[in-house]
Amino acid sequence: MPDRRRVLVAVDGPSGSGKSSVSREVARRSGLAYLDTGAMYRAACWAALRDGVDVTDPVAAAVVARAVTLDLSTDPDHERVAVDGVDVTAGPDGIRGERVTSAVSAFAAHPGVREELRARQRDVMDAAPDGCIAEGRDITTVVAPDADVRVLLTADADARVERRRAQVVESGSGDAVEVVDVRAGVVGRDAADSRVTSFLSAADGVVTLDSSALTFEQTVQAVLRLVREVQRAPEGVRR
Ligand SMILES: Nc1ncnc2c1ncn2[C@@H]1O[C@H](COP(=O)(O)OP(=O)(O)O)[C@@H](O)[C@H]1O
Numbered sequence: 001m002p003d004r005r006r007v008l009v010a011v012d013g014p015s016g017s018g019k020s021s022v023s024r025e026v027a028r029r030s031g032l033a034y035l036d037t038g039a040m041y042r043a044a045c046w047a048a049l050r051d052g053v054d055v056t057d058p059v060a061a062a063v064v065a066r067a068v069t070l071d072l073s074t075d076p077d078h079e080r081v082a083v084d085g086v087d088v089t090a091g092p093d094g095i096r097g098e099r100v101t102s103a104v105s106a107f108a109a110h111p112g113v114r115e116e117l118r119a120r121q122r123d124v125m126d127a128a129p130d131g132c133i134a135e136g137r138d139i140t141t142v143v144a145p146d147a148d149v150r151v152l153l154t155a156d157a158d159a160r161v162e163r164r165r166a167q168v169v170e171s172g173s174g175d176a177v178e179v180v181d182v183r184a185g186v187v188g189r190d191a192a193d194s195r196v197t198s199f200l201s202a203a204d205g206v207v208t209l210d211s212s213a214l215t216f217e218q219t220v221q222a223v224l225r226l227v228r229e230v231q232r233a234p235e236g237v238r239r
């Protein structure tokens with residue numbers, strides 16, 4: 001009999017606020033599965049682009065979302081995303097390449113796409129024996145509004161742009177990356193995404209965590225405290 005109870009954690013927030021890196025680290029340290037729902041939207045969008053589908057066409061986009069086989073690792077120590085058996089985790093032609101990044105907001109805006117991928121996300125969360133931390137834009141509000149811990153992770157635009165710039169430089173895909181281009185990407189995608197999902201202010205019961213002035217470790221600790229409170233609580237007791 002485990003001495004920790006199963007826990008579901010939902011994290012939302014804008015681009016570069018730290019959702020993926022913080023959630024992955026929290027999953028590692030608390031024994032939870034990790035679900036990157038943005039990676040799921042990116043992977044389905046990758047399939048649409050592969051098939052030459054117009055990502056602004058709601059019907060065609062939803063057909064792809066329903067048909068595609070997606071395989072996402074939920075092991076926080078092993079990042080892998082496969083689309084119809086093809087590994088698309090990394091590289092310029094993968095799910096974080098420019099082609100997908102510039103198309104994904106339009107693709108993810110369609111209700112038929114969202115309905116399909118939200119169902120798959122709930123299935124992944126339900127299947128995790130010790131619980132799961134899922135992050136995205138609508139996890140606290142739509143995918144898992146009953147999660148034990150719900151966090152809106154924010155950071156001011158300057159901090160988020162600088163974090164993205166540092167990530168690009170670190171990945172080796174651009175030493176001379178222009179801050180102005182990174183800013184346009186981050187702020188532009190948030191503007192588009194926020195017309196579809198509500199991640200700029202916290203819904204009732206959602207804890208806002210502003211990481212602008214925190215270190216990565218401090219941000220991880222703040223989320224871990226919330227998770228551990230629930231893991232240690234007797235069954236039936238909610239925050
Ligand atoms: N205080 C902090 N909180 C979260 N991330 C931070 C912090 N300081 C620096 N970072 C870095 O910022 C980046 C955030 O990127 P990421 O986790 O991909 O964000 P998101 O998933 O929200 O787009 C990571 O490289 C992370 O290490």
Ligand SMILES: Nc1ccn([C@H]2C[C@H](O)[C@@H](COP(=O)(O)OP(=O)(O)O)O2)c(=O)n1
Binds near residue numbers: 105108136193
């Ligand atoms: N739950 C979610 C997660 C992501 N999306 C959309 C919006 C985003 O532009 C894309 C990609 O998400 P992702 O989290 O990878 O974005 P970042 O590059 O980390 O900012 O998917 C969404 O609509 N709903």
